[in-house]
Amino acid sequence: MAIRAVLFDLDGTLWTMLPSDHNWDPITAIQAGALKPHFDRLGFSFDPADFVVRLVADVGATLNPPTTDHSEPSWYPCLERVLASYGHSCDRSDASLILDEINAVPFTEMGIFAFSDAAPALEALKASGLKIGAVTNNPKPAHILAAQVQHLGLPDVFDVIVSSWELGWRKPHPIPFRTALRALGVEPHETAHVGDSYENDIAPALALGMTAVLRRGRPTPPGAPVPYHEIDSLEELVPLLAGPGPDA
Structure with a gap:
């Protein structure tokens, strides 16, 4: 057929x-700048760049090594854990906005x-x-x-x-x-x-x-x-x- x-x-x-030797500092700066207006609106006073570093580390630890049954853990619990470490939380809609901003950096910026x-x-x-x-x-x-x-x-x-x-x-x-x-x-x-x-x-x-x-x-x-x-x-x-x- x-x-x-x-x-x-x-x-x-x-x-x-993704290049294995990519310098993530400029990407973190872009992500932090995109998050700043959302953090201001939500009353988060902690450093968005520090937040990005912590979140990426938590996600990395969650996804690696991959699960043996090929299930994909959600990023939302990672976000909740990191926010809780600062004494904060947010609803799912704001969590989605935060994750979108982090993931929206153009690939060309990442090489x-x-x-x-x-x-x-x-x-x-x-x-x-x-x-x-x-x-x-x-x-x-x-x-x-x-x-x-x-x-x-x-x-x-x-x-x-x-x-x-x-x-x-x-x-x-x-x-x-x-x-x-x-x-x-x-x-x-x-x-x-x-x-x-x-x-x-x-x-x-x-x-x-x-x-x-x-x-x-x-x-x-x-x-x-x-x-x-x-x-x-x-x-x-x-x-x-x-x-x-x-x-x-």
Whole structure:
């Protein structure tokens, strides 16, 4: 059966990974400046930069190492713990605003950039009539990731973005993929999934019956699953996805 939709991993597939040696001090300053008006309104007198450092540390300790069942812990308890350490609290709406401000720093400020082949490939796939979705373990809300897509200069072609943040489940768990398929109204055999990770992209896509496409770049681990296609450029996708699906 012909492919009707394509799902993408984001980090390492459409854009570069976060540099391991990135200097976080300028990012913390941007986040603290964005938080200051909210803190003033809420009557928080503590240093927003100190708050950001503490929150990032708490979130890091919560998310790493990842859970063995691939569940995604929420950031909200982390926020509540850090606020409590200052003797404060806030309601969920203000907590969401605070977390949005922290996560909204443009990726380019962090040294993350879109791959040069991403924009033309996305535009061509959308123009061909395919539905486009994303399934990501990037722990940010979907609306923040949609804004990051624009910051990176990528076209606004996504019909759905499924993030581990909102679902509470990470790839390779099948729930993120099934959620995206349901949102797009397609079956697994009508869908291709494109990613750079054997564990988080290729294996679960194959298990669900999707056409798994590997973006080469990482070493191949022993016993790795075999994708339907391997590509070096996303622009190779257009002719590939015009062909038959896995049940042809």
